[in-house]
Amino acid sequence: MDPVYEEFILVERGAPVDRVLRSSPLQRLRYIRQLGPCYLVYPGAEHTRFQHSLGVYWLVEKAFNYLKLNGYVFTDDETLPVKLAALTHDLGHSPFSHALEGYILPFNHEELTQKALDIVEAETGIDREVLEETKKILRKESEQPFKYQLVSSQLDCDRLDYLKRDAFYTGVSFGRIDTNRILISAQVEKGELVWSSKGFNALESYVMSRYQMYWTVYFHKVNLSAQVLLQKIVKRMRELLLNEEELPIDPSLQKCLKNGSLEEFFKLTDGHIICSIYNLQESKDSIISDLSKRFVRRELFRTVEVKPSDLLDLKEKVEKAGFPTEFYFEVVEPSKVAYSYYSPQGDEVIKVKVGEKIDELSNVAPTDAIKALSREVSKTYAVVPPEALY
Numbered sequence: 448m449d450p451v452y453e454e455f456i457l458v459e460r461g462a463p464v465d466r467v468l469r470s471s472p473l474q475r476l477r478y479i480r481q482l483g484p485c486y487l488v489y490p491g492a493e494h495t496r497f498q499h500s501l502g503v504y505w506l507v508e509k510a511f512n513y514l515k516l517n518g519y520v521f522t523d524d525e526t527l528p529v530k531l532a533a534l535t536h537d538l539g540h541s542p543f544s545h546a547l548e549g550y551i552l553p554f555n556h557e558e559l560t561q562k563a564l565d566i567v568e569a570e571t572g573i574d575r576e577v578l579e580e581t582k583k584i585l586r587k588e589s590e591q592p593f594k595y596q597l598v599s600s601q602l603d604c605d606r607l608d609y610l611k612r613d614a615f616y617t618g619v620s621f622g623r624i625d626t627n628r629i630l631i632s633a634q635v636e637k638g639e640l641v642w643s644s645k646g647f648n649a650l651e652s653y654v655m656s657r658y659q660m661y662w663t664v665y666f667h668k669v670n671l672s673a674q675v676l677l678q679k680i681v682k683r684m685r686e687l688l689l690n691e692e693e694l695p696i697d698p699s700l701q702k703c704l705k706n707g708s709l710e711e712f713f714k715l716t717d718g719h720i721i722c723s724i725y726n727l728q729e730s731k732d733s734i735i736s737d738l739s740k741r742f743v744r745r746e747l748f749r750t751v752e753v754k755p756s757d758l759l760d761l762k763e764k765v766e767k768a769g770f771p772t773e774f775y776f777e778v779v780e781p782s783k784v785a786y787s788y789y790s791p792q793g794d795e796v797i798k799v800k801v802g803e804k805i806d807e808l809s810n811v812a813p814t815d816a817i818k819a820l821s822r823e824v825s826k827t828y829a830v831v832p833p834e835a836l837y
Contacts, residue, residue: 449502451608451615452626456505464504466571467531471713472538472563476500478716482613483546484673485664487745489617492664496537496544502612506604506626507533507597513631525594528580531573532598536585536605538563541712542720546674550681551703552712560585563713596640601789602629602653602797610656613664621659625649634800641798641805650797650808651817654789658820666781668750668828675777675830676742680724683735683774694730696723734774749833750779752826761829768835777830782823789821 449456458465467473476496485492511526539559541547548556561582568578580589587595597604607626614622632646642650664670685704687694694701697719699711727739741747753761758778765776789797797808809817 449498449505451502451612452505454505456501463527463571463573463577464530464534466573467534467567468501470567470570472566473497473500473535475713475716476537476540478718479540479542479544480717481544481609482617482664482670483543484677485617485667485670487673487747488667488669489619489664491616491618492613494612494616496540499608499612500534500537502608503536503598503604504530504534506608506630509627510597510604510630510633514633514635516631517634519635528577528584529594529597531577531581532584532595533604535564535567535581536560536598538567542715542717543674543677546677547681547720550678551700551715552707552709557585559712562709566713591638593635593638593640597633600640601793601795602642602650604630606657607653610653610660613660614656617664619660619663621663622656624653624656629653636800636805639798641800642808644799644801644811647799647811650799651812654797654808654817654820657789661781662824669747671779671781671828672747672750672830673742675779676738676747677720679774679777680727680735680738680742681720683732683738684723684727687732687735692732694723694735695726734771738774748775748777748830749836750828750830751836753829755827758827758829761831761835765831765835768832770832770835775832775835779828779830781826781828789817790823791818791821 458468479496480486480492481494481496481499482492507530511521515521537556537560539556539562541551541556552559564578564582567573568575583589584595584598587599589595599605607624607629610622611624611626614620628646628649629642632643632649634641634643681704684694684696688701688705699714700719700723702708702711703715724739724742727735728743730736730739762772762776765772791807791809798805799808799811801811809821
């Protein structure tokens with residue numbers, strides 16, 4: 448039962464989707480929060496990558512059902528790899544999701560997902576050709592673009608689910624988009640995913656919700672600060688381990704940080720990181736002990752908006768306060784982090800069909816609201832200990 452859609456997500460017992468669902472890489476996602484440390488800002492944000500993955504699968508299932516109602520014909524062989532891509536698209540996420548992406552192992556989650564699918568194949572015995580097609584869809588190499596566009600594009604089932612789900616669990620009001628109205632507007636033209644103009648109001652609401660969620664939730668200053676603190680802790684862990692220091696941390700995490708172990712990475716969850724941070728509060732290393740205490744006690748760094756020209760002065764203040772800037776100073780530019788804006792000028796755009804003509808979403812709109820919301824907002828933040836500001 449999914450509380451976000453208030454529907455049962457139905458999976459045929461013993462079918463390929465069910466077998467993948469029971470695999471260890473997928474079950475691992477039960478223990479990785481969707482929004483990383485955002486629960487330090489929004490206490491309800493405890494939902495997981497597992498829930499999100501199920502939601503994306505369910506929306507893809509519904510999208511195909513709506514397309515069939517609109518006269519499109521698909522075989523099970525065509526739809527299965529797309530559904531599996533929806534279910535497995537986040538298998539490569541690090542503990543704490545985007546906050547530690549690239550910090551534990553030097554790969555992004557898309558690259559690690561490809562490797563996780565090898566584990567899925569070994570555990571489930573699902574036909575290699577099916578999983579190879581799933582991998583191609585996730586790499587956006589499918590010969591029929593609509594297959595990957597349903598999972599990864601400027602308007603896809605991934606974004607539809609995380610906006611609606613994140614809004615639900617954080618309690619904010621503006622991410623509650625009309626997913627059914629959007630999905631029933633889906634069409635396929637020459638192998639490309641386009642959207643009927645009949646669903647324009649829901650499409651416009653989607654772009655607005657995306658903008659609002661970024662600045663209210665994903666780019667919230669406290670969330671950015673918590674992410675930086677986690678990154679600094681992991682960075683210090685690795686530095687100490689490479690210097691042959693003994694640390695009271697999880698063995699799998701140690702093997703990842705010290706030896707780059709891919710096998711151990713797929714055992715790691717948020718719990719391994721949290722347990723290690725709790726233990727490190729008592730470390731003899733003053734830096735990692737202090738950073739760990741700050742995270743556990745929620746005595747986070749301060750995120751301040753600054754002009755780029757002021758960064759050097761602020762960095763000097765941190766140094767004068769006695770903090771090594773390598774671990775107590777960071778510059779964050781939200782427009783360059785994990786979440787991205789919708790750009791009407793980008794390579795990937797939302798295509799809307801009006802009559803027989805297909806055009807980009809903002810060109811169809813009666814006002815410039817979408818173009819205005821899609822414009823990149825340039826902000827520069829410095830993340831520093833609050834003691835350095837006084």
